[in-house]
Amino acid sequence: AFSVPAPLxxxxxxxxxxxxxxxxxxxxALQSNLAYEIDESLTTEVGPRLVGTPGDAQGITWAVAKMKxxxxxxxxxEEVQHVTWTRGVAEARIIAPYPQKMVAIALGGSTGTPExxxxxxxxxxxxxxxxxxxxxxxxxxxxxxxSFRMERKINGAGYGxxxxxxxxxxxxxxxxxxxxxxxxxxxxxxxxxxxxxxxxYKDGITRIPAAALSNPDADLLSRTISRGKPVEIFLKLTAxxxxxxxxxxxxxxGEITGSEKPExxxxxxxxxxxWDVGTGAVDDGIGVSVTLAAAHHIANLPERPKRTIxxxxxxxxxxxLVGVKHYMKDHENEIAxxxxxxxxxxxxxxxxxxxxxxxxxxxxxxxxxxHLLAPLGVSxxxxxxxxxxxxxxxxxxAGMPAVNFSPDGMKYFDYHHTDNDTxxxxxxxxxxxxxxxxxxxxxxxxxxxxxxxx
Amino acid sequence: AFSVPAPLxxxxxxxxxxxxxxxxxxxxALQSNLAYEIDESLTTEVGPRLVGTPGDAQGITWAVAKMKxxxxxxxxxEEVQHVTWTRGVAEARIIAPYPQKMVAIALGGSTGTPExxxxxxxxxxxxxxxxxxxxxxxxxxxxxxxSFRMERKINGAGYGxxxxxxxxxxxxxxxxxxxxxxxxxxxxxxxxxxxxxxxxYKDGITRIPAAALSNPDADLLSRTISRGKPVEIFLKLTAxxxxxxxxxxxxxxGEITGSEKPExxxxxxxxxxxWDVGTGAVDDGIGVSVTLAAAHHIANLPERPKRTIxxxxxxxxxxxLVGVKHYMKDHENEIAxxxxxxxxxxxxxxxxxxxxxxxxxxxxxxxxxxHLLAPLGVSxxxxxxxxxxxxxxxxxxAGMPAVNFSPDGMKYFDYHHTDNDTxxxxxxxxxxxxxxxxxxxxxxxxxxxxxxxx
Ligand SMILES: [Zn+2]
Ligand SMILES: [Zn+2]
Ligand SMILES: [Zn+2]
Ligand SMILES: [Zn+2]
Numbered sequence: 001a002f003s004v005p006a007p008l009x010x011x012x013x014x015x016x017x018x019x020x021x022x023x024x025x026x027x028x029a030l031q032s033n034l035a036y037e038i039d040e041s042l043t044t045e046v047g048p049r050l051v052g053t054p055g056d057a058q059g060i061t062w063a064v065a066k067m068k069x070x071x072x073x074x075x076x077x078e079e080v081q082h083v084t085w086t087r088g089v090a091e092a093r094i095i096a097p098y099p100q101k102m103v104a105i106a107l108g109g110s111t112g113t114p115e116x117x118x119x120x121x122x123x124x125x126x127x128x129x130x131x132x133x134x135x136x137x138x139x140x141x142x143x144x145x146x147s148f149r150m151e152r153k154i155n156g157a158g159y160g161x162x163x164x165x166x167x168x169x170x171x172x173x174x175x176x177x178x179x180x181x182x183x184x185x186x187x188x189x190x191x192x193x194x195x196x197x198x199x200x201y202k203d204g205i206t207r208i209p210a211a212a213l214s215n216p217d218a219d220l221l222s223r224t225i226s227r228g229k230p231v232e233i234f235l236k237l238t239a240x241x242x243x244x245x246x247x248x249x250x251x252x253x254g255e256i257t258g259s260e261k262p263e264x265x266x267x268x269x270x271x272x273x274x275w276d277v278g279t280g281a282v283d284d285g286i287g288v289s290v291t292l293a294a295a296h297h298i299a300n301l302p303e304r305p306k307r308t309i310x311x312x313x314x315x316x317x318x319x320x321l322v323g324v325k326h327y328m329k330d331h332e333n334e335i336a337x338x339x340x341x342x343x344x345x346x347x348x349x350x351x352x353x354x355x356x357x358x359x360x361x362x363x364x365x366x367x368x369x370x371h372l373l374a375p376l377g378v379s380x381x382x383x384x385x386x387x388x389x390x391x392x393x394x395x396x397x398a399g400m401p402a403v404n405f406s407p408d409g410m411k412y413f414d415y416h417h418t419d420n421d422t423x424x425x426x427x428x429x430x431x432x433x434x435x436x437x438x439x440x441x442x443x444x445x446x447x448x449x450x451x452x453x454x
Numbered sequence: 455a456f457s458v459p460a461p462l463x464x465x466x467x468x469x470x471x472x473x474x475x476x477x478x479x480x481x482x483a484l485q486s487n488l489a490y491e492i493d494e495s496l497t498t499e500v501g502p503r504l505v506g507t508p509g510d511a512q513g514i515t516w517a518v519a520k521m522k523x524x525x526x527x528x529x530x531x532e533e534v535q536h537v538t539w540t541r542g543v544a545e546a547r548i549i550a551p552y553p554q555k556m557v558a559i560a561l562g563g564s565t566g567t568p569e570x571x572x573x574x575x576x577x578x579x580x581x582x583x584x585x586x587x588x589x590x591x592x593x594x595x596x597x598x599x600x601s602f603r604m605e606r607k608i609n610g611a612g613y614g615x616x617x618x619x620x621x622x623x624x625x626x627x628x629x630x631x632x633x634x635x636x637x638x639x640x641x642x643x644x645x646x647x648x649x650x651x652x653x654x655y656k657d658g659i660t661r662i663p664a665a666a667l668s669n670p671d672a673d674l675l676s677r678t679i680s681r682g683k684p685v686e687i688f689l690k691l692t693a694x695x696x697x698x699x700x701x702x703x704x705x706x707x708g709e710i711t712g713s714e715k716p717e718x719x720x721x722x723x724x725x726x727x728x729w730d731v732g733t734g735a736v737d738d739g740i741g742v743s744v745t746l747a748a749a750h751h752i753a754n755l756p757e758r759p760k761r762t763i764x765x766x767x768x769x770x771x772x773x774x775l776v777g778v779k780h781y782m783k784d785h786e787n788e789i790a791x792x793x794x795x796x797x798x799x800x801x802x803x804x805x806x807x808x809x810x811x812x813x814x815x816x817x818x819x820x821x822x823x824x825h826l827l828a829p830l831g832v833s834x835x836x837x838x839x840x841x842x843x844x845x846x847x848x849x850x851x852a853g854m855p856a857v858n859f860s861p862d863g864m865k866y867f868d869y870h871h872t873d874n875d876t877x878x879x880x881x882x883x884x885x886x887x888x889x890x891x892x893x894x895x896x897x898x899x900x901x902x903x904x905x906x907x908x
Pocket of ligand 2 (some may be wrong): 417
């Protein structure tokens, strides 16, 4: 028999009718193929959505139409500006001692090489710290190469240690005199496809071209270097940064308007933009699809929940959380009314854990939510430090309570930011569970009167 | 307790000393990393070996040097001619109704498109038979697309039904009026990398450009077509056939010369050429490495076995068994002295079965060999119809007895003929087992006096 623990009874926030609604929503979400159909539509009819490209604009049009079709009460866009960056093509090869092609991809935001490319001796560093420790001037005229290998972990914890070399590597290498920068891809696969992702140039340091090698090519380069002879490589990137040429994009926002406290907002978020190489079916097509489907299931109830459920599809996440920064300005006076939020930007598997980030009194209510999610295989983390994933991390820092959902992320970084981010990587069954979780979370937060800040 | 079945005793072909040698060879092969080191060297120092390219020539130089270094008694090359084909680049995209890029790869031997590419409506066929059934003239001005999906099977049996569309598809499509041909890749993966492989134009039919789409892109194209609107695609191939420009390559042959019957030849074979896109680490770097390592272990014994062991690294297998055809002419008078042969061109996993193709009396001896291989996990097939893999199939048809070894091929067609054919796909432990099997097979055949034709 199932015995309800004492703290739960004290925190009972839902009526019997609310609970019945949640059971019905769960059943609907677990049976419906809607989230998958949304992702199929986005992937097939729009495809990649790099900021400022026709695909990005097409994505915005698609999202507005889809929200209306799904029964949102209000749908609108909010303009976001960013700067122009075009990927162009990437060519890399080993010239000596053994000529071989390599598969490379420009890091997002990288400058290009000279038109004819550049050739230089390559110097390998086992990680970012080793590059950092290189003596000043020691890389003069050289290409720096960081060969750090990302570890596969269920919670994606291998990403942090690996991604440092992507963000800070190029400027660090340039500060030692390097003329270009290459790195092993931040990814756990062994496919001959590079992983892109944004890099950040430091002010006052020469911006050098920066690329990621596919993991098999990083293996090849390291094996070649390990033979002890000088290794010369060729790199050509036709990428272009135009920091003075703005592009316009938009956050797309839709609401299920609250029936009693419409000014109090429960947020479900994802980002609509993607890198250009795949079709953004996973990153973040899954987030887009799950949040839209969850809102639709709730909109299909006979009555609106008390608070407003706002789905925010952020623009320009990949290029540095640009859309959410605009959102924070546009909604400056409204942040305090964002009662709680959850973003979905790590989706490719089943959610196994919920990490809250709420006030101490609200924890009792979170346990109640956890009881509702437990049959879906979601456990409650003992931590209470969530700030929100991706975009929502900025709202979290600004005081919005959040929950983070943790999925089985073992495969996520096999596809992340590569050509391989396509619909076939999306598991329809996992999408159903993800949607059930987001549906229950947002209905629970919108229907109960809980102050998650307390 | 282990009881020796009666037929085995009758067929005892080895002395106690021979058996002791085999046990020692097995131990050596299972402990040695040599085969992996050979493949590492080939992959790192040579890389891809498309017929007529610098890599092909470099591969021949490498193989001759490697054979000498490994203690072969004789090493030589035999010239092979083929025609020029260059891959160039492949571009494909959906133009309407939803513009999207696709990843495509030219089929080997394909002609190019016009310089600016071509645009046409695409017509999907679920398999080659459906294309064959299309009415005459029905594809006038269209691009034919065969979307047949290869099945994953442990023995690679999905390949045959799928590869028909690669070999015969372009001419079949052209005969109905098509201006170009695209197909779902013959492969079991879902990576955004196309699978190349040779196509064959029929005489008297217009040679139209032919490409394989990566499997996720075939999914995308089929999903787009399934919406029911006309779908227009763009295809550009800069591939070039120059049937009148010969290229020179070579079979590379090495021998461990027999101590008593040097004129009787036991063959171990593999092909040295590869497609240009990967590094040919699997296809057929594994075969090259296993056969060379096996021969080396035998060469390291204090005495040569009675018969000659000949390792043939065939040229130009990928482009139509061209090297072995030259070999058959060059060795026309010697075919009858090829007492038995085994090729290794399907290697990426553990060998689980041996299929013989020998005379009825020799089957007893094959059972003896099977007893030696059983502890390695190799069972004896009840069939006796092997003709030899790949190149050796032609010697098999010409009467040479053969054995075929069957590995776990579940992953083989994930990488086959793609950029992904790289060293990381090679399992060092499987190579050890493969090498032990080939070492035992070739020593057994060379040291016993068995007439496998009888
Ligand atoms: Zn994302
Ligand atoms: Zn991302
Ligand atoms: Zn092969
Ligand atoms: Zn092949």
